Amino acid sequence: MLAQRPACAADEIEHAREIVRVTRQVLGGRDICPDFGDDDFVGADAALSSARLALGEHLESSLLAPHDRCHGEIAALLLRSELAQVSLKDAMLTRHNEMVQGAQDALGCLRRIATVGSLAEHAPVAAHRMGFSRILFSRIRDGTWVACSASVGEDKEFAQAMVQVGKANPRRLSGPLLESEMVRRGIPILVRDPQSNPRVHPELAAVTKSSAYVAAPVLTWGTPIGLLHADRGTEYPGVHEVDRDVLGIFAEGLGVAFERNLMMDRLQAMRRAADEHLRAATALADDFTLEVIERAGPASSPVEQLLQTHDEPHHTTAGRVSRHFGDLTARESDVLRAMAGGQTNAQIARSLFVSEGTVKSHVKHILRKLSAANRTDAVAKFHRLRD
Secondary structure, eight states: OOOOOOSSHHHHHHHHHHHHHHHHHHTTSOOOSOOOOTTOHHHHHHHHHHHHHHHHHHHHHHHTOTTOOOHHHHHHHHHHHHHHHHHHHHHHHHHHHHHHHHHHHHHHHHTTOOSHHHHHHHHHHHHGGGTOSEEEEEEEETTEEEEEEEEOTTOHHHHHHHHHHHHHSOEETTSSOHHHHHHHHTOOEEESOTTTOTTSOHHHHHHHOOSOEEEEEEEETTEEEEEEEEEOTTOSSOOOHHHHHHHHHHHHHHHHHHHHHHHHHHHHHHHHHHHHHHHHHHHHHHHHHHHHHHHTOSOSSOHHHHHSOTTSOHHHHHHHHHHHHTTSOHHHHHHHHHHHTTOOHHHHHHHHTSOHHHHHHHHHHHHHHHTOSSHHHHHHHHHHHHO
16 A cells, blocks of 8 residues: 655655555566666656656556456556655755745845855855755856865865866866766766766866766856856766756856846956056146145245244244254144144145145155154254254
């Protein structure tokens, strides 16, 4: 007697296996289909289809034989196989929906990554949300396939081994490799026989021992920049068409994420360049203004008046200032007096409406003209003169 229809996906596989077993018994041990694994929805579905076909043929022949009284049992078994297959397809649809949702969740994680390098590093980790056990991301550089990053769950050592093998054995994408055709056509692929197929990457196939894998190109603005490879370990058959399609969805979204980050990098570079041009233009304007002022003649107040304090008699300080600091320009005198007052370069720049770089240039000229070793020495000379 067959069991009631189970509710979980794993039990759906076991239920299909039970129906196939009973079908073989009813048909006298006839081998109607190959065995399938515990997570092989496609294999279980194909087995149920074969069982239904065999039961239908046997039922038709039993109806023609009036003395064959087992056709009622066969008809019941046929009905149960059909119900089991409907249930199995529901489980497959649920699994497919979960994988698509996993791809969306994985792409959502990538939105928080702002740089191209970090995106390449985290893409395999995000792909685990789709149910794959091993994921490899590779870059395409000058038409060559070079491994970049990988994720194998908690087994970081094996992930690193995959990357090292890929880096040590780069492959040109213009030869007979299956990935060459995949990149040329811009579509994902499913490889069912990597251990015997001469068109796969031999070193990667040897280290992964994969029984089947899926791969997809990563495109930015229509140009291939990378590859994604994924499988479910060494279990047979491992991956199917739906895995290929879901990886293709993720690869497409990953390409858009790369486009966004590349644009952000370019905008930041343009902003840095604009800031540099602005600083250069400001410094040039300050120097030009300073040169115009200095060529226009002496300042409205003599240098000695700019440097003297209000409580100093003009006849005692002005003469010394004129003799010792007469080489300073009017603006340099302003800067020196502000330095003596304890102002920083930033404060001096704000008070004189110039850039901080221009103030630094004035300070350099002051130190040279006063033969001062440093800023403190120049201020000390100013105070010694006043004292």
